[in-house]
Amino acid sequence: MDKQNTSTHDSDGSDEARNRHIKIYINGELVHRDEAKVSVYDSGFMLGDGMWEGMRLYHGKWGFFEEHMDRLFNSCKAVSLDIGIAREDILDALTQTAAANDMTHDVHCRLMVTRGVKSKPFQHPALSQSGATIVIIMEHSKPAEILQTKGINLATVPQIRGLPMSQDAKFNSHSKLNCVIACLQAEQAGADEGLMLDPHGFVNTTNACNFFIVRKGEVWTSTGDYCMNGVTRQKVIDLCRANDIPVFEKNYSLYEAYGADEAFLTGTFGAQTPVYQIDGKRIGNHYGAGPVTQHLQKLYKELIASLY
Numbered sequence: 183m184d185k186q187n188t189s190t191h192d193s194d195g196s197d198e199a200r201n202r203h204i205k206i207y208i209n210g211e212l213v214h215r216d217e218a219k220v221s222v223y224d225s226g227f228m229l230g231d232g233m234w235e236g237m238r239l240y241h242g243k244w245g246f247f248e249e250h251m252d253r254l255f256n257s258c259k260a261v262s263l264d265i266g267i268a269r270e271d272i273l274d275a276l277t278q279t280a281a282a283n284d285m286t287h288d289v290h291c292r293l294m295v296t297r298g299v300k301s302k303p304f305q306h307p308a309l310s311q312s313g314a315t316i317v318i319i320m321e322h323s324k325p326a327e328i329l330q331t332k333g334i335n336l337a338t339v340p341q342i343r344g345l346p347m348s349q350d351a352k353f354n355s356h357s358k359l360n361c362v363i364a365c366l367q368a369e370q371a372g373a374d375e376g377l378m379l380d381p382h383g384f385v386n387t388t389n390a391c392n393f394f395i396v397r398k399g400e401v402w403t404s405t406g407d408y409c410m411n412g413v414t415r416q417k418v419i420d421l422c423r424a425n426d427i428p429v430f431e432k433n434y435s436l437y438e439a440y441g442a443d444e445a446f447l448t449g450t451f452g453a454q455t456p457v458y459q460i461d462g463k464r465i466g467n468h469y470g471a472g473p474v475t476q477h478l479q480k481l482y483k484e485l486i487a488s489l490y
């Protein structure tokens with residue numbers, strides 16, 4: 183079992199000093215991170231009642247901005263959360279925040295929208311009367327080398343992805359307790375991240391990223407039910423289709439995952455992160471990305487480069 187744990191969101195550490203004095207956007211104001219505070223009555227703090235997006239800035243261009251806004255606005259509409267501003271205003275706020283921090287590249291952003299400040303410390307959404315709280319945290323951020331050279335060690339965890347009629351996994355909500363519990367279980371099993379099954383026992387996703395395997399040149403991922411509708415997941419599927427790489431969204435079990443030639447995770451932060459081990463079983467005979475994963479990484483980099 184691996185002793186030194188890694189996380190899919192590890193950055194290379196060179197940015198820590200630069201991020202110590204960043205400015206945070208809170209409802210139109212830009213303040214030093216030490217002064218960036220929201221009310222203890224905020225719906226996001228009190229109940230996890232809010233939605234967020236993780237986005238990356240590449241040479242001054244936000245990666246897949248429209249896709250992120252489609253997901254954010256769809257999620258907020260589904261829970262009757264009025265963002266209060268249009269997507270162009272959000273782009274404006276992102277631009278202001280990037281400029282205030284002198285950031286153009288290797289930047290990760292967490293855009294958060296909550297139902298706002300409550301008049302009393304209770305659950306009813308009608309108590310949130312202030313209008314949405316909008317926060318943008320933008321950090322210098324470069325994924326750590328080890329994520330590519332070695333990869334990630336997964337453990338299958340007891341915590342599963344739920345049915346959409348409990349809390350739909352497509353909500354990128356402030357409440358991530360389901361994922362946090364899965365992550366804790368993985369850590370306690372000595373792994374970096376938790377591999378989560380769906381309610382039927384099929385392999386679904388990890389606690390923070392979407393999950394793919396490669397078998398005999400074919401790329402497989404879950405049906406898309408029960409997991410985050412990841413922007414990167416969809417881009418990888420589209421790239422496969424555009425480049426004649428067989429890709430399937432289907433049910434499969436741990437039997438096929440353990441026997442895969444390659445496995446990788448997708449997410450905005452790490453793009454495609456190789457997986458080298460699942461439940462103590464080595465995947466393929468390589469560390470880092472296997473040949474199909476490397477091919478997809480190259481195609482994804484070209485796609486990103488076409489944005490700026």
Ligand SMILES: Cc1ncc(COP(=O)(O)O)c(C=O)c1O
Nearest residue numbers: 390391392410412413414449450
């Ligand atoms: C549980 C989960 N899965 C997958 C993803 C990856 O989604 P994306 O590719 O849009 O970053 C995220 C990102 O927020 C997530 O929280």
